[in-house]
Amino acid sequence: PGRTSMIRFEEFYDTTLSDDLMILSYKDPKTEKEFIEKRMKKHPPLTKAALDVDNPFMRNRPPLKPRGGKKNQPIPPPQSHKTIPRLEEVYVHCMIKQAIHNKQHLLSGIMALQCITSERPRIIYSKTGVANWKLRAGMAIGCVVCIKGPPMYTFIDKLVEIVLPRLKEWHGVPMSSGDSNGNISMGFPSNALSLFPDIEGNYDSFPLMTGFDVTFNTTAYTDLEARTLLSGFQIPFNVRK
């Protein structure tokens, strides 16, 4: 049903973090204009036919789109208090190579993800085959779960308070991480799974400990803003390089 309690991280975002992010991500009108123009430049120009307004064939029809199937970088809206970067969803994904020869190994990954995130993961089937690994197209090879809202904040809470401090030889999320559209990913080794309190409790139920990766989808339009947002949630970044 609905929420069962106040969410600590969300309240923190609403009271302090969003105010600070508004200040940090503010662009003066000149800089904002330059940024939008830079993004618009990479968009392919409309064809002559699309620009032609007098064409009788285009009357009462939606305007023609530019040619080509290439996805362009989104153009941010004019900035306001509503466009402050915010965490939308988190994807936790793990690819289990051992599932190629024995499908039962998938179960361990699925149960682990379910325990961590409290949501049921869905199985991923391979699109193409790789002969070297004996992988055929359409084989169940991994699992992914998308979490939003309260479960997302509890997951990040667990990460930040318990798991990340206990990781060995981990220097922070790499600064190169980010798809330049405001989404940050990070990977975890297999020993990270055992650090979660949900799994630490009954370690023996999970025969196969796999590594997994976490993707934070934010409403930010640049890497820098996404990193600032996540740093606000106390996720450290490897600044050394």
Place this chain on the structure above:
Amino acid sequence: MNAPRISYLIPSVTKTNFIKHVNIGKIRRISSSIYSYTQPERPEPKQTETETTIIDNYRLVSGIVLTRPPQILRDPHPFEREYYLYQQKLEQIHSPPFPEDFYFKKGSIAEKRWKEKKVQDKKNALSIFSRFNDKINTDKNSDDIEERDENINDDKSFSDVEEEEIKIASRITQDDLNNNLKSLNRALQRTLYLIVKKPRNEYSWQFPQGGVNLKENLVQAAARELEEECGNKMDVWFVGRRPIGYYKYNYPRDFIARDKNIKGSMVFFMKAHVFAGQVNVDQKEIVDFAWVTKQEMMQFVPEPYYIAVKDMLSEF
């Protein structure tokens, strides 16, 4: 942002002098007699990096909004509380059956404890449907919804209840009860702002502020002024380099301006967070200080100042 001008009481200067001052349009040189009747003139500052930036005859000043963000979750509204209670009951009722075989090994101590807890819960089952479940409250020994939720989560994550009873500190501290305005450990649910008292009679309470020198930017000036006024015993982090507020005011008639051309100041407020430490009063630049919430600030700070400043302060 058009800040309201401060209108001060006109001091007892001869009428002719006053009219001379007002009627002449854009005066660049004001006769010294108007300014020097109360106090002797101040010495000229050094013409080096310590020279204050002046824009359009207004002194550029950098103010610091030093905040201590809320330390604990706010108290939920009674309706919120009821809603969360109701949703918890729904969750208990509609949750899928618990996979005991997965989580507990047969014959283990944890399984035994879990079975005992189930028996206990069955006894309290009827009270789930009652409006005021005092029984459940006293069993779990909690006042907070968050604590109760923690306990529910504890069951699911099977942590040992007997080991290490977590002691939760009280939400209302001793400084709250004593109303100690100098303490940072007060009003944990709210944001606290630092205001300082300048050594003058009127318009004494304000945010720490100081002039911006020619060769520094706003944040550097803010950091320097904060250290000069409040000491260096505080761990402070400035939020970016952009100001969050602006306030322009004219100097009162009886104020001695260093440079006669300067009409007043324009203050750009920089936001900062304080993590630890305390203000050190040196009695030279500041005489007193207080960490106050947005509402409490109204009692200290003059009204036009508060009106200009309130919109950049957080409601929480």
